[in-house]
Amino acid sequence: GQQLNQSPQSMFIQEGEDVSMNCTSSSIFNTWLWYKQDPGEGPVLLIALYKAGELTSNGRLTAQFGITRKDSFLNISASIPSDVGIYFCAGQVFQGAQKLVFGQGTRLTINP
Amino acid sequence: ETGVTQSPTHLIKTRGQQVTLRCSSQSGHNTVSWYQQALGQGPQFIFQYYREEENGRGNFPPRFSGLQFPNYSSELNVNALELDDSALYLCASSLGLARGNEQFFGPGTRLTVL
Numbered sequence: 001g002q003q004l005n006q007s008p009q010s011m012f013i014q015e016g017e018d019v020s021m022n023c024t025s026s027s028i029f030n031t032w033l034w035y036k037q038d039p040g041e042g043p044v045l046l047i048a049l050y051k052a053g054e055l056t057s058n059g060r061l062t063a064q065f066g067i068t069r070k071d072s073f074l075n076i077s078a079s080i081p082s083d084v085g086i087y088f089c090a091g092q093v094f095q096g097a098q099k100l101v102f103g104q105g106t107r108l109t110i111n112p
Numbered sequence: 113e114t115g116v117t118q119s120p121t122h123l124i125k126t127r128g129q130q131v132t133l134r135c136s137s138q139s140g141h142n143t144v145s146w147y148q149q150a151l152g153q154g155p156q157f158i159f160q161y162y163r164e165e166e167n168g169r170g171n172f173p174p175r176f177s178g179l180q181f182p183n184y185s186s187e188l189n190v191n192a193l194e195l196d197d198s199a200l201y202l203c204a205s206s207l208g209l210a211r212g213n214e215q216f217f218g219p220g221t222r223l224t225v226l
Contacts, residue, residue, distance in 0.1 A: 004154075031211060042116070042202050042217030043155070050211065088154050097168020098143065098209050102154030 003027075006089050006103030013079060014111050021087060021106045022073040029091030032065050032072040033100070037086045046087075047074070076108075084110050114139055116205050116218035124224045125193050133188045133221045135203030143167075143208055144186040145215060146178060149200040161186055162209060190223075198225045 006023045013019060023032070031050055035043035047058050049065035049072060056063055062075045072089055089103040117136045125131050137144050143162045147155035157170035161180035175191040184205070190197055200222050204215035 006154075033214065035217075040219070042204075042219050045214055045216065048212075048214050090154075092211075094209070094211065095168065097157075097160040097162075098145070098206065098213070098215070099157045099160065099168060099170070100145075100147075100155070100204075100215060101157070104154050105152075 004089055004091055004101055004103035006106055008106060009104065010107040010109070012109045012111065015079060015081060017079055019076040019079055019083070019108060020073060021089075022071065023089035023091075023103045024071045025091055025101075026070070027091070027093075027101075028069040029093060029101075030069075031092035032063070033090045033092060034061075034063050034072070034074045035088045035090060037088060037105075039085075043088055079108075079110055081110055081112060084108055116203055116216055118201075118203050118218040118221050120221060121219070122222045122224075124226065126226050127193055127195060129193050129225075130189065130191045131193060131223060133190075133201050133203075133223070135186045135188070135205075135218060137184045137186070137203075137205030138216055141205035141207055141216075142184050143206045143213070144180055144184065145204045145206075146186070146188045147202040147204065147217075148172070149202055149220070151199070155202055158188070167209070193225045195225050198223060 047063040054065040090100040145160040146158040149155040159169040200220040207213040
């Protein structure tokens with residue numbers, strides 16, 4: 001089945017540092033999405049990417065849809081304490097259903 | 113605008129029992145998807161409902177079933193609970209099946225099976 005490999009699994013950084021995480025797959029996806037999940041809550045959509053090569057920003061977040069359609073990355077610039085949480089990439093397929101395939105998550109911890 | 117809501121927040125059941133989880137979709141959303149998230153993992157797609165019909169299913173056994181109602185709210189039913197069913201169950205709604213109609217998640221129901 002389809003799987004996403006997300007790395008790194010965890011990151012420990014200082015406040016103010018930049019962060020980079022990525023996701024790769026053996027399958028092609030039509031849409032890539034990045035979500036953030038805080039403890040006890042559901043994932044919150046950060047960025048959605050629809051075209052190969054697309055680079056999209058949302059404030060301090062920047063994400064790109066790989067040109068092979070099999071990978072994506074997310075960068076966070078100048079990290080702040082509220083960036084702490086688990087970040088998930090997700091690839092979307094349209095096989096009748098609008099199905100999301102998620103990576104294993106990257107846990108971000110920030111030292112003030 | 114009210115977001116996706118789920119009930120109950122937490123639930124404890126014993127092996128072999130049955131459970132029903134509920135989801136109210138975001139206003140105007142006619143598509144509801146259910147995901148299972150085991151501890152430390154990403155969510156796994158269970159199934160999706162579009163306009164009251166099951167529209168696709170992931171790799172889950174038939175004891176996982178669901179319903180969608182005319183107001184687009186939805187239920188997830190799990191029969192013959194197993195210990196491995198312990199997880200966070202997430203509901204997500206969207207405006208429809210077209211690309212660009214992204215899924216928005218509720219807070220989840222934490223199910224513990226003893």
